[in-house]
Amino acid sequence: MESTEIVRRGAAERQRETLERLATERDVWVSTAHPDHGPHQVPLWFRWDGQAVWVCTGATSVTVRNVRKEPRVRLALPDTADVVMLQGEAQCFPDHEVPAAAAEGFLEKFGWDPRTEESPYLYIRVVPSAVRAWRGERELRGRVIMRDGVWLQ
Numbered sequence: 001m002e003s004t005e006i007v008r009r010g011a012a013e014r015q016r017e018t019l020e021r022l023a024t025e026r027d028v029w030v031s032t033a034h035p036d037h038g039p040h041q042v043p044l045w046f047r048w049d050g051q052a053v054w055v056c057t058g059a060t061s062v063t064v065r066n067v068r069k070e071p072r073v074r075l076a077l078p079d080t081a082d083v084v085m086l087q088g089e090a091q092c093f094p095d096h097e098v099p100a101a102a103a104e105g106f107l108e109k110f111g112w113d114p115r116t117e118e119s120p121y122l123y124i125r126v127v128p129s130a131v132r133a134w135r136g137e138r139e140l141r142g143r144v145i146m147r148d149g150v151w152l153q
Contacts, residue, residue, distance in 0.1 A: 011152050014133045014145045018084050021077060022048035026110075030055060030124075031074040032066035032090075040066055043078070047102075047109050052127045053086065054102050059094065059120040067092060073126055082135050083143075086128040098123040 009017070028046040033039045040062050044055040053075055057063050067073065067090040077084040093099070095115045102123060107113045114121035131146035133139075145152055 008138050008142075009135070011142060011145050014139075014142075015151050015153075018131060018133045018145065019048075021082075021084060022053070025077055027078055028053065028055065029076040029078060030063055031076070032063050032070065033072075034062075034066045034069050037066075045106075045110055046075075047105050049102065049105060052125045054106060055124050055126075056095075056106060056114045056121050057124065059122045061122075063124070064092065064122050067124060075126060075128075083133060085132045086126065087130045088126045088128045091125045091127075093123040093125065095121045095123065 026045055027043050029041055030044050031039060031041045042057075042061075042063055044057055044063075047054045071089040071091070073088065073090045075086040075088075093102070095103075095117075098115070102125070103113065103115055106123070114123070127149070128146060129149050130144065131151075132143045133145050134143040
């Protein structure tokens with residue numbers, strides 16, 4: 001009989017598995033807040049470039065309006081049994097000003113180039129300042145695996 005008990009991972013293993021998921025997963029929940037209108041949450045495609053998360057959305061979206069007023073954001077991968085949450089400050093790049101490597105990486109991963117769309121898009125870059133990762137209650141202790149932009153070991 002197989003055990004279903006969750007084995008508590010150390011910081012190095014959590015970091016390695018988090019980086020693997022950031023490199024391979026497609027969707028991330030992006031949470032923003034406007035000082036006057038409150039919170040907003042939306043799932044978007046994302047790409048991890050090894051240092052930052054890149055998302056792309058319409059230039060007039062609620063997400064963009066919020067980020068321009070309040071750049072602090074929270075991101076979460078969609079699996080509630082294997083939680084990964086990042087927080088950081090968003091930096092906006094109009095589709096005609098986005099670094100080529102970021103736009104090409106997005107095209108490579110999704111086969112879609114927002115720069116060619118009729119409506120303007122905005123790329124948003126989030127360099128994480130904090131990362132939390134846990135699987136179940138047994139991993140709540142030690143869930144912070146990055147603090148102040150530094151991976152904890």
